Each structure stands twice: as structure tokens, then as C-alpha cells.
Amino acid sequence: MTGTFTPMPGAAPLPRQVLAQAGMEARLMLRNGEQLLLAVVIPAIVLVGGVQGSDRIGLDFSRPAVDVLTPGVLALAIMSTAFTSLAIATGFERRYGVIKRLGTSPLSRTGLLAGKVGALLLVEVLQVAVISGVGLAMGWSPRVDVVATVLALVLGTAAFAGLGLALAGSLRAEATLAAANLVYLLLLAGGAVVLPTSAYGDFGEVVRWLPSGALGNAMRDALIDSAVAWRELAVLVGWAVGGAVLTARTFTWE
Amino acid sequence: MxxxxxxxxxxxxxxxxxxxxxxxxxxxxxxxxxxxxxxxxxxxxxxxxxxxxxxxxxxxxxxxxxxxxxxxxxxxxxxxxxxxxxxxxxxxxxxxxxxxxxxxxxxxxxxxxxxxxxxxxxxxxxxxxxxxxxxxxxxxxxxxxxxxxxxxxxxxxxxxxxxxxxxxxxxxxxxxxxxxxxxxxxxxxxxxxxxxxxxxxxxxxxxxxxxxxxxxxxxxxGGTVTTIRLVVTQPFPDGAPDSLREALGPETVVSQLDAVSLLVTGPADASTLAKVSRWCDEQGVLPESLTLGQRNLEDVFLDLTGGELTP
Incomplete structure (x- = not known):
């Protein structure tokens, strides 16, 4: 039999599946106006506004404001993509039956998660390029520790992605949308992402254990002092493990 | 395979x-x-x-x-x-x-x-x-x-x-x-x-x-139920359904659809048809048409599920 539809089943190799999934999700994320706003525009505004206004609102850093704020804004961008965008996108994928549809495709659960992480990394590369460009244009002069920066980015992504997926797995799409945005705003304001924990006084000792504070501090250490913030990285690993366990418990194909 | x-x-x-x-x-x-x-x-x-x-x-x-x-x-x-x-x-x-x-x-x-x-x-x-x-x-x-x-x-x-x-x-x-x-x-x-x-x-x-x-x-x-629809040229005499049922046996159901047509439901074969035709002779009515009905899938479905098919 050699008809048009003669069966010839088979799964594509896993790397090809993951690449396809990552490319697809990144394209959809970048095509979506609100997601772009969250990913690039808001962080850029926070950076420009923070640098311009730091004198007026009485922030006094021992170095130029742009040097202190750019690493924090990079951390904010990671948080917006890996947590908020991912949670909202996954919530609606569930609502629209995309996850269910993929559930009978050759793509495994691991493949799906790897694809999502791949999409996040693709979008984050773009974010880092844009935000660093804005920072450099305003006179940012980082002392970069490449390993420390990459570690902070990857572990921060893992920590927030785990929490975002767990959120999307436990709530309805609309509730996920609301919760993900609320948490984003709360962490932006009080989570020591953009501002160092030292700016929070005694409360700083608490927020440094949050994934936002840990990621912000790790980025600042890597890009201001060219140092590896081991404790912060360990905190991120902890959140990542917790998020992964929660995700595994809440994930279903429907 | x-x-x-x-x-x-x-x-x-x-x-x-x-x-x-x-x-x-x-x-x-x-x-x-x-x-x-x-x-x-x-x-x-x-x-x-x-x-x-x-x-x-x-x-x-x-x-x-x-x-x-x-x-x-x-x-x-x-x-x-x-x-x-x-x-x-x-x-x-x-x-x-x-x-x-x-x-x-x-x-x-x-x-x-x-x-x-x-x-x-x-x-x-x-x-x-x-x-x-x-x-x-x-x-x-x-x-x-x-x-x-x-x-x-x-x-x-x-x-x-x-x-x-x-x-x-x-x-x-x-x-x-x-x-x-x-x-x-x-x-x-x-x-x-x-x-x-x-x-x-x-x-x-x-x-x-x-x-x-x-x-x-x-x-x-596959079922044993079949229908025969009998239409005659002039109205049936009174009591026609009962008399036809007597002629055909207790397994059949005869219902009058209107003055000139009857519906027979039950096991039907060549002898049933012969009996219907003989009954017409005895009653002095002239069959205009005698149609054998086949069950379609919908009838089967309704029989089996007793429910209606709501799309």
C-alpha cells in the first residue's frame, strides 16, 4: 500500500521537537503586544526613569545610579518573562486546549518544559540586548563576571519559571493572569529586584530570601563587583526545586 | 498485522x-x-x-x-x-x-x-x-x-x-x-x-x-421488528385494527393511522403478507398499497436507548 495516508508514524528526535516548541513559543510571545510591553518596554522605562529620577527621590548610591540600577532592571526583565509571561501564556494554553492537544502529540512532558525554557532563554537574550543597550547609552560601565551573570540568569529563570508554571497549573487562566501581574507588581515594588536589599533597611534581611531579592542581588554582585553571590544562587536553587516539585504535582495535560 | x-x-x-x-x-x-x-x-x-x-x-x-x-x-x-x-x-x-x-x-x-x-x-x-x-x-x-x-x-x-x-x-x-x-x-x-x-x-x-x-x-x-403499512381505497370498517390483530396473531401491534391506512408492527414474513391480503378480502376492502418498512439506524437507536438524539 502506498496511498497518500499510508501510516508511517514516528516521533521526531527530541532536540528537534524541543527546538520547534521553543521557536514556536518565543515567536508567539514576541508577537503579543502585552507580553512585549512587559518584557522590554516596562523594564526600559524603569531603567530610564530610575536613573533620571534617582537624585530627586533621594536615592543615594555610592556609585552612578545607572551602574546600580541596570543589573536590577535585568533581573526585573528575567522575572517578567520567566514568571509573569510564562504563567499567563501557560494558563491560556491550558484554557485553549493547547496543552491537551500537545498531550497526544509525540512531545513529552519533559520536551514541553524544555521547549518553554528554550523560549524563555530566546526572549531573555533579546531583553538583555535591549536593556544593556539602553544602560550603555546612559553611561553604564559594568565590571562583568560572565560566569556569575550566566549563573544568576539561568538559576533566576529556573526559579521563576517553576513558580510560574506551578501557578498556571493551580489556577484558572483569568486568575493566573491576575495573580501573575499582582505578584509582579508586588515584587517590583517591594521585592528588592531593582533596588538593592540595603535600600529596604531591616526589611532587606527578609526580602533577600525572596527569589526576586536573590536574583537582584546576584545580578548586582556579578555586574557591579564582578563577584559570585553564592548564597543568593543557593536561594534561587531552593526556589527552583520547590517550583519544580509544585509544577510536577499540579501539571496535567488538560 | x-x-x-x-x-x-x-x-x-x-x-x-x-x-x-x-x-x-x-x-x-x-x-x-x-x-x-x-x-x-x-x-x-x-x-x-x-x-x-x-x-x-x-x-x-x-x-x-x-x-x-x-x-x-x-x-x-x-x-x-x-x-x-x-x-x-x-x-x-x-x-x-x-x-x-x-x-x-x-x-x-x-x-x-x-x-x-x-x-x-x-x-x-x-x-x-x-x-x-x-x-x-x-x-x-x-x-x-x-x-x-x-x-x-x-x-x-x-x-x-x-x-x-x-x-x-x-x-x-x-x-x-x-x-x-x-x-x-x-x-x-x-x-x-x-x-x-x-x-x-x-x-x-x-x-x-x-x-x-x-x-x-x-x-x-437484524431485529425481528418490521412494519407493514396498508393503505386501502375506502375507509376501513369499524373495529378493523382489532380484527386484523386477531388474524395475525398476538405478537403484532396494529395501529390505525387514519381512515384508510393501518400500520402493522411485528414479525413479518411472506405468510404475514398473505394473511393481510386474505383479511382485506374478508373485510371487503381493496388494498391500494402495501409497503414493507425497514428499520433505519435511527429506529434501532431509539429502540435501544429509549432516548432522543440531541445533537
Whole structure:
């Protein structure tokens, strides 16, 4: 039999599946106006506004404001993509039956998660390029520790992605949308992402254990002092493990 | 190869809370056939299908597709099956062809997506975002997504719901071509004519139980009930239904439709016809027509489920 539809089943190799999934999700994320706003525009505004206004609102850093704020804004961008965008996108994928549809495709659960992480990394590369460009244009002069920066980015992504997926797995799409945005705003304001924990006084000792504070501090250490913030990285690993366990418990194909 | 059934369900029980959705269902689907699972709303069709697809773990009983456990051997099974969901299943912003290409990339030897789109009639909406596709276009895309990986078994849930008659015909032809090419098709449907036209085997399900299985012919002729419709040239005398029933025997039911026609329901063979004709002579009425009625699938279905077929 050699008809048009003669069966010839088979799964594509896993790397090809993951690449396809990552490319697809990144394209959809970048095509979506609100997601772009969250990913690039808001962080850029926070950076420009923070640098311009730091004198007026009485922030006094021992170095130029742009040097202190750019690493924090990079951390904010990671948080917006890996947590908020991912949670909202996954919530609606569930609502629209995309996850269910993929559930009978050759793509495994691991493949799906790897694809999502791949999409996040693709979008984050773009974010880092844009935000660093804005920072450099305003006179940012980082002392970069490449390993420390990459570690902070990857572990921060893992920590927030785990929490975002767990959120999307436990709530309805609309509730996920609301919760993900609320948490984003709360962490932006009080989570020591953009501002160092030292700016929070005694409360700083608490927020440094949050994934936002840990990621912000790790980025600042890597890009201001060219140092590896081991404790912060360990905190991120902890959140990542917790998020992964929660995700595994809440994930279903429907 | 057809030694292993495409699908075998044995004693399947599925519950949602207290509600029994599937109640000890057993059925078999042979390979390279079209099998229709027919039943009223809430009969357990979709639940059964979704158990075969690996979405649900049986609460009792076993389900095998191509000899594999759909939950525990999902990675082995899923490349070999295609699933058409009843609705949704795509990102709202994804373009139709983009979605189809994506699904193709997950398979090792996908069909040519342009050929498939052409065949299924997606050509003119390939660049349209999913949320702007019409219901019928979404259905067609869902079917294309089920077929693109060149599966051995496809599960299609209500494949032509909401399609216009012309597209429906095309879809039937496509499903028949799939069977001719060696693909097993399992479909659920509300439509009697769809099951009767397409299916090699029909399983009728009601309240989670299998109530009948067979070919369309077996189901429609297999019963012992047949109807004879008698129309005469002038009105029947009084008491005609009773007197005809006496003449035919206690197993028949005679009802008067109007002044000049009677409907006989019951076992009918050549001798029944002879008796009806002799009775006409005795009563002095002249038959104008004597029509033998055949049960259609809908009658069978209504007999068996006692319910109505609400689409």
C-alpha cells in the first residue's frame, strides 16, 4: 500500500521537537503586544526613569545610579518573562486546549518544559540586548563576571519559571493572569529586584530570601563587583526545586 | 498485522465523583476499519475515547491501543495515533499553517503540509490567526493536525459537527481514503447517517454501557421488528385494527393511522403478507398499497436507548 495516508508514524528526535516548541513559543510571545510591553518596554522605562529620577527621590548610591540600577532592571526583565509571561501564556494554553492537544502529540512532558525554557532563554537574550543597550547609552560601565551573570540568569529563570508554571497549573487562566501581574507588581515594588536589599533597611534581611531579592542581588554582585553571590544562587536553587516539585504535582495535560 | 486489534476496551469503568460515566464497557476495534461510536449526549463516548488517548487512567478494566497501555506507554503510543479534539487545541494567535507546520515538526515522517492543507481545504485561510478561523475551518485544521504525523489509528470526536453539507461529504471521502490507505479510524458521532454511511462497525453506547454492536446492515435488519403499512381505497370498517390483530396473531401491534391506512408492527414474513391480503378480502376492502418498512439506524437507536438524539 502506498496511498497518500499510508501510516508511517514516528516521533521526531527530541532536540528537534524541543527546538520547534521553543521557536514556536518565543515567536508567539514576541508577537503579543502585552507580553512585549512587559518584557522590554516596562523594564526600559524603569531603567530610564530610575536613573533620571534617582537624585530627586533621594536615592543615594555610592556609585552612578545607572551602574546600580541596570543589573536590577535585568533581573526585573528575567522575572517578567520567566514568571509573569510564562504563567499567563501557560494558563491560556491550558484554557485553549493547547496543552491537551500537545498531550497526544509525540512531545513529552519533559520536551514541553524544555521547549518553554528554550523560549524563555530566546526572549531573555533579546531583553538583555535591549536593556544593556539602553544602560550603555546612559553611561553604564559594568565590571562583568560572565560566569556569575550566566549563573544568576539561568538559576533566576529556573526559579521563576517553576513558580510560574506551578501557578498556571493551580489556577484558572483569568486568575493566573491576575495573580501573575499582582505578584509582579508586588515584587517590583517591594521585592528588592531593582533596588538593592540595603535600600529596604531591616526589611532587606527578609526580602533577600525572596527569589526576586536573590536574583537582584546576584545580578548586582556579578555586574557591579564582578563577584559570585553564592548564597543568593543557593536561594534561587531552593526556589527552583520547590517550583519544580509544585509544577510536577499540579501539571496535567488538560 | 491486523492480528492485534487497533483498540480493545475491556470492562472499562470511569467515574466523575459519584456519577458513573462508563459502566463496564467492552469493545474492540479491528485495524484498518472505520468504527463509529454512537450514543446520546453524556453516554460516555468522549470519556471512552479520551481514555484510549491516554488522558485518563481507567478506574477499572483495561484499555489497549495497538496493544499498548495509553497511559503507561504513552511515549511509545502517541507517535502512532492521531487525535482530533472536539474543539480548541491551538494558540489563539497562531496562524493555521504555522500550527500545522509545528505539529509536523514533532513527527519523524510527516505528510507534506501544503498537500494536506490543500486536501483538507485550508488553502485560503493558511495565514489567518486561529481565533479568526470559522468553526468549520477550526474543525478542518483539527483534522489536519490529527493526520499530519501519518498515524496508524486516528480518533476523531464529532468530526463533521458544524460543517456544511459539501465539506461534510469531502470529509467523509477523506476518512474513507484513510481506511483504504490502511489507517484505522475511530469516530464518535451524533449523526445516524454519518455512522450508517461510513462505518464498518457501529458500537451503540448508552449510559456508559454497550447496547449493540454490528455492521450497519446487521443493526438495521437484524431485529425481528418490521412494519407493514396498508393503505386501502375506502375507509376501513369499524373495529378493523382489532380484527386484523386477531388474524395475525398476538405478537403484532396494529395501529390505525387514519381512515384508510393501518400500520402493522411485528414479525413479518411472506405468510404475514398473505394473511393481510386474505383479511382485506374478508373485510371487503381493496388494498391500494402495501409497503414493507425497514428499520433505519435511527429506529434501532431509539429502540435501544429509549432516548432522543440531541445533537
Amino acid at each position: 491486523p492480528a492485534i486489534p487497533a483498540v480493545s476496551v475491556d470492562g472499562l469503568v470511569m467515574r466523575y465523583g459519584d456519577k458513573l460515566a462508563v459502566d463496564g464497557l467492552s469493545l474492540t476495534v479491528e485495524q484498518q476499519t472505520i468504527t463509529a461510536v454512537l450514543g446520546p449526549n453524556g453516554a460516555g463516548k468522549t470519556t471512552t475515547l479520551e481514555t484510549c488517548e491516554g488522558y485518563r487512567t481507567p478506574h477499572q478494566g483495561t484499555v489497549r491501543v495497538l496493544g499498548l497501555d495509553p497511559v503507561r506507554q504513552r511515549s511509545e503510543l502517541h507517535p502512532r495515533i492521531g487525535v482530533m479534539l472536539q474543539g480548541g487545541g491551538a494558540w489563539s494567535g497562531v496562524r493555521a499553517m504555522e500550527m500545522l507546520r509545528h505539529m509536523a515538526k514533532l513527527h519523524a515522517h510527516p505528510l507534506d503540509v501544503d498537500m494536506l492543507a490543500e486536501r483538507i481545504g485550508l488553502g485560503d485561510c493558511g495565514r489567518t490567526p486561529y481565533r479568526r478561523l470559522s468553526g468549520g475551518q477550526q474543525q478542518r485544521l483539527a483534522l489536519a493536525l490529527a493526520l499530519v504525523g501519518r498515524p496508524e489509528v486516528v480518533f476523531v470526536d464529532e468530526p463533521t459537527a458544524g460543517m456544511d453539507p459539501a465539506v461534510r461529504r469531502t470529509t467523509w471521502e477523506l476518512l474513507e481514503e484513510l481506511r483504504a490507505d490502511g489507517v484505522t479510524v475511530v469516530l464518535t458521532t451524533h449523526y445516524m447517517d454519518e455512522a450508517e454511511h461510513l462505518a464498518d462497525t457501529i458500537h451503540i453506547i448508552d449510559r456508559g454501557r454497550l447496547v449493540a454492536s454490528g455492521t450497519p446492515l446487521e443493526l438495521t435488519r
